[in-house]
Amino acid sequence: MWLFIQALDVWMFRDGKPFDSGAGHNANSLFPPTSFTVQGMMRSLAIDRSGVDWDAYAANADPRLTAQIGSPNATNPQDQLGDFWMRGPYLARRDEEHGGLTRYFPLPADVVQRGRQLHVLRDGSDLELDDEIPEPQLWLAENKFATFYRGGQQFSANECLREDELFVREQRFGNAIDVATRTVRADEGMLYSASFVRPCTDVGLLIEIPDSEPWTRIFPAPKTAQIFKFGGEGRSAHIECVEPPKDRITNNVPGESRLVLITPAYFIRGVPEINGITAHAVPRSLAFGGWNLVKRRPRPIRRYAPPGSVFMLNAGADLPELLTEQPIGELPLTTLGFGEYLRLTTNT
Numbered sequence: 001m002w003l004f005i006q007a008l009d010v011w012m013f014r015d016g017k018p019f020d021s022g023a024g025h026n027a028n029s030l031f032p033p034t035s036f037t038v039q040g041m042m043r044s045l046a047i048d049r050s051g052v053d054w055d056a057y058a059a060n061a062d063p064r065l066t067a068q069i070g071s072p073n074a075t076n077p078q079d080q081l082g083d084f085w086m087r088g089p090y091l092a093r094r095d096e097e098h099g100g101l102t103r104y105f106p107l108p109a110d111v112v113q114r115g116r117q118l119h120v121l122r123d124g125s126d127l128e129l130d131d132e133i134p135e136p137q138l139w140l141a142e143n144k145f146a147t148f149y150r151g152g153q154q155f156s157a158n159e160c161l162r163e164d165e166l167f168v169r170e171q172r173f174g175n176a177i178d179v180a181t182r183t184v185r186a187d188e189g190m191l192y193s194a195s196f197v198r199p200c201t202d203v204g205l206l207i208e209i210p211d212s213e214p215w216t217r218i219f220p221a222p223k224t225a226q227i228f229k230f231g232g233e234g235r236s237a238h239i240e241c242v243e244p245p246k247d248r249i250t251n252n253v254p255g256e257s258r259l260v261l262i263t264p265a266y267f268i269r270g271v272p273e274i275n276g277i278t279a280h281a282v283p284r285s286l287a288f289g290g291w292n293l294v295k296r297r298p299r300p301i302r303r304y305a306p307p308g309s310v311f312m313l314n315a316g317a318d319l320p321e322l323l324t325e326q327p328i329g330e331l332p333l334t335t336l337g338f339g340e341y342l343r344l345t346t347n348t
Helices: 035-051 052-057 063-069 142-151
Strands: 002-007 087-094 102-106 109-112 116-122 138-141 167-175 191-197 202-210 225-230 235-244 257-261 278-281 287-289 302-304 310-313 339-346
Touching: 002 087, 002 191, 002 310, 035 052, 035 063, 035 087, 035 202, 102 191, 138 142, 142 339
Parallel strands: none
Antiparallel strands: 002 202, 002 235, 087 102, 087 202, 102 138, 109 116, 167 191, 225 235, 257 310, 257 339, 278 310, 287 302
16 A cells, blocks of 8 residues: 655654754754654554554553554564554655656665766766766656666756755744743753755655555555654655556565665674675665654664665676675664665666
């Protein structure tokens, strides 16, 4: 089942930087958010629509719901998710003219700018002194990976979309509130700024989840929609059941190929230690963790290879379906779609 999530207000998804009093005064938004955030929202939606009280759910009052979305008190991380799994979230835009939704991915890290053109590097020896990293960050539609990136040649930056053509960042300022008196605190260090995200028209987040209960009851047919809270400050989101995205790339590619991450991946040493991966291009890592509702404390902050990271793979090398390692004690990353990639051959 595919769901398209659109904003009814601005959104805020905190990154991994500290934002406690005295530790930081600026809260940055990570967008798209991680699947940690999205799975929490979806499982909360399932509890809310089931009619089961939250305390009763935690006490396993509804074993069927617990089996479907997991138990927060389970010691085994997999049991904390139950039968729930997801892929994404992907940045997507509704394309009414051609029908359906198109996914957009960050420009791969092995693409450089030469003058007004973008150039796919063949290898390290292909790098020139005047090569630049494209600014601002560019996003490429999924169908254009086959025609431009896979072609391994120069193409115009006009074939991509700038970040501000998909979503806009808004900086807002505020002052801490005294909980007891509900008044603004006047002591030093209470002024803060927060970064919010406003997706453009027809732009949202696309995810895939199980086509089973409780989701078939909540979203019985395409175009069925729900309204629910999402992200920091509980801003509203419109969640609609949709048809699968069009122009999806298949990974059945023989021979030497490039692996382009489309969701974050965790690697203990920063890159995958897999026989057959001979080179890599990894942008600056992302730091995030999450919040443990049961223990009421932050999850450990770890660094992840971001979408757009590229790894060269030899012909005949074995490869897992999802390219990520698993931190000890963390929710199972493969179940939540971390390490998803496009496998592409490039003409060199």
